[in-house]
Amino acid sequence: MSPQAFPRRLRLLTAGDYRHVFDTAAFKVHGKGLLVLASPNAMGHPRLGLVISKKNLRRAVDRNRLKRIARESVRHRQHQLPDVDIVLLARRGVGELDNDTLFRQLQGMWRRLAKDVRKSARQDNHVSLDPANGSNG
RNA sequence: GGAGCUGGCCAGACAGUCGCCGCCACCUGGGUCCCAGGAUCGAGGCGGGGGAGGAAAGUCCGGGCUCCACAGGGCAGAGUGCCAGGUAAUGCCUGGGCGGCGCGAGCCGACGGAAAGUGCAGCAGAGAGUAGACCGCCUACGUCUCCUUCGGGAGGCCGGUAAGGGUGAAAGGGUGCGGUAAGAGCGCACCGCGCGCCUGGCAACAGUGCGUGGCACGGUAAACCCCACUCGGAGCAAGACCAAAUAGGAACCCUUUGGCGUGGCCCGCGUCGGGUUCGGGUAGGUUGCUCGAGGGCCGUGGUGACGCGGCCCCUAGAUGAAUGACUGUCCACGACAGAACCCGGCUUACCGGCCGGCUCCCCUC
Numbered sequence: 001m002s003p004q005a006f007p008r009r010l011r012l013l014t015a016g017d018y019r020h021v022f023d024t025a026a027f028k029v030h031g032k033g034l035l036v037l038a039s040p041n042a043m044g045h046p047r048l049g050l051v052i053s054k055k056n057l058r059r060a061v062d063r064n065r066l067k068r069i070a071r072e073s074v075r076h077r078q079h080q081l082p083d084v085d086i087v088l089l090a091r092r093g094v095g096e097l098d099n100d101t102l103f104r105q106l107q108g109m110w111r112r113l114a115k116d117v118r119k120s121a122r123q124d125n126h127v128s129l130d131p132a133n134g135s136n137g
Numbered sequence: 138g139g140a141g142c143u144g145g146c147c148a149g150a151c152a153g154u155c156g157c158c159g160c161c162a163c164c165u166g167g168g169u170c171c172c173a174g175g176a177u178c179g180a181g182g183c184g185g186g187g188g189a190g191g192a193a194a195g196u197c198c199g200g201g202c203u204c205c206a207c208a209g210g211g212c213a214g215a216g217u218g219c220c221a222g223g224u225a226a227u228g229c230c231u232g233g234g235c236g237g238c239g240c241g242a243g244c245c246g247a248c249g250g251a252a253a254g255u256g257c258a259g260c261a262g263a264g265a266g267u268a269g270a271c272c273g274c275c276u277a278c279g280u281c282u283c284c285u286u287c288g289g290g291a292g293g294c295c296g297g298u299a300a301g302g303g304u305g306a307a308a309g310g311g312u313g314c315g316g317u318a319a320g321a322g323c324g325c326a327c328c329g330c331g332c333g334c335c336u337g338g339c340a341a342c343a344g345u346g347c348g349u350g351g352c353a354c355g356g357u358a359a360a361c362c363c364c365a366c367u368c369g370g371a372g373c374a375a376g377a378c379c380a381a382a383u384a385g386g387a388a389c390c391c392u393u394u395g396g397c398g399u400g401g402c403c404c405g406c407g408u409c410g411g412g413u414u415c416g417g418g419u420a421g422g423u424u425g426c427u428c429g430a431g432g433g434c435c436g437u438g439g440u441g442a443c444g445c446g447g448c449c450c451c452u453a454g455a456u457g458a459a460u461g462a463c464u465g466u467c468c469a470c471g472a473c474a475g476a477a478c479c480c481g482g483c484u485u486a487c488c489g490g491c492c493g494g495c496u497c498c499c500c501u502c
Contacts, residue, residue, distance in 0.1 A: 015420090050457070069461090076155085076462090
């Protein structure tokens with residue numbers, strides 16, 4: 001398989017998958033008109049889910065455009081992303097952004113997400129090495 | 138050439154790279170079954186081919202399909218509303234009638250009933266629906282006062298008058314002549330209108346047709362209402378199948394009343410109750426799911442919508458939801474906008490371009 005492919009296994013497929021991310025929501029990254037929630041998974045690769053409401057993007061054409069751009073962005077950056085389940089939410093005002101801006105927004109958000117995940121992993125390692133610290137959360 | 142009316146068609150193009158969703162063919166390796174050759178299920182690779190719209194939209198109508206009872210009776214409710222035809226059906230389309238707009242091609246019209254009943258009408262205005270004297274016009278008839286050249290004159294009372302002014306969206310046919318004190322369908326002529334008949338037309342309706350009536354039955358029914366016709370309800374998250382989990386179960390027979398469900402109500406129907414016999418169906422998956430009132434061409438009937446016949450074609454089928462992203466080149470620099478069970482319409486949105494038919498005006502031969 002081509003390393004740039006985006007098959008079904010890179011997507012969140014069931015309501016259960018989505019519920020898991022919303023309930024745990026270990027990571028949160030804000031962007032212009034966008035919000036990312038993420039939780040670690042054991043799949044060995046990231047997975048993407050999209051929540052784009054009619055309220056925030058009235059026209060179906062605009063909703064489709066955002067979904068396509070989000071998938072395209074994940075497809076290209078899948079190997080830089082950690083093993084997490086991502087839910088991308090659209091917020092008000094995304095409709096005014098052009099494709100180029102959206103791509104740059106998403107890439108920035110993926111970088112921050114990766115950084116947060118690395119930081120969290122180091123803390124977990126630290127905690128596991130030193131149980132006297134206890135769990136914070 | 139300019140202005141306009143109308144019918145139809147198109148919806149940036151091409152190339153490269155990387156992707157997504159079905160389908161087909163081949164290759165690789167795996168599970169299951171009969172048993173040594175196949176069948177079937179799912180995974181990966183490679184190749185081929187297909188992959189949003191004219192409105193996919195609004196969900197406003199009409200159908201198909203599915204379930205509820207086989208959709209049945211009554212009430213209530215909703216819709217439609219000139220006539221005829223087309224159609225699976227319609228509130229759509231076609232043709233015709235009537236009315237209105239436009240020089241015209243054409244366009245527009247919820248276009249049944251107001252002599253079954255009830256209701257409504259602000260402001261203005263004297264008066265608004267068995268009409269009405271504000272200004273005006275008249276003073277013939279009756280009567281009073283005054284004047285008088287004894288003919289009559291002036292003024293008042295009782296009045297008359299819908300021709301003119303004014304008000305209004307609307308003032309109870311129009312024009313002309315006669316008539317009169319002034320007027321008035323008061324009378325007459327013509328026009329218009331009502332009613333009956335006749336003629337033409339399937340009909341709506343029409344007629345320089347015949348007769349009759351002085352003449353209206355004011356408007357409003359997207360006010361109630363009346364009349365005619367139509368309509369059972371829900372919707373693909375319909376419904377069917379396979380099935381982890383979990384339980385208060387499920388099927389057949391019998392049966393009062395009551396509850397619940399079936400469409401808003403009633404009838405009706407189903408179900409809960411008792412006995413006998415064994416299976417249920419949430420997550421998830423499969424299906425419904427695209428070959429259809431389908432397109433194209435030719436012939437044929439019809440003014441036309443459309444019908445009939447022949448040949449050819451197969452043209453998205455997703456389900457956390459595909460049909461895309463980037464780069465380059467070109468040009469008239471790209472609008473509105475994304476399928477979700479499927480069709481037929483309507484309505485709304487929209488950058489522009491192409492083709493056909495027709496009308497009016499100008500110029501030239």
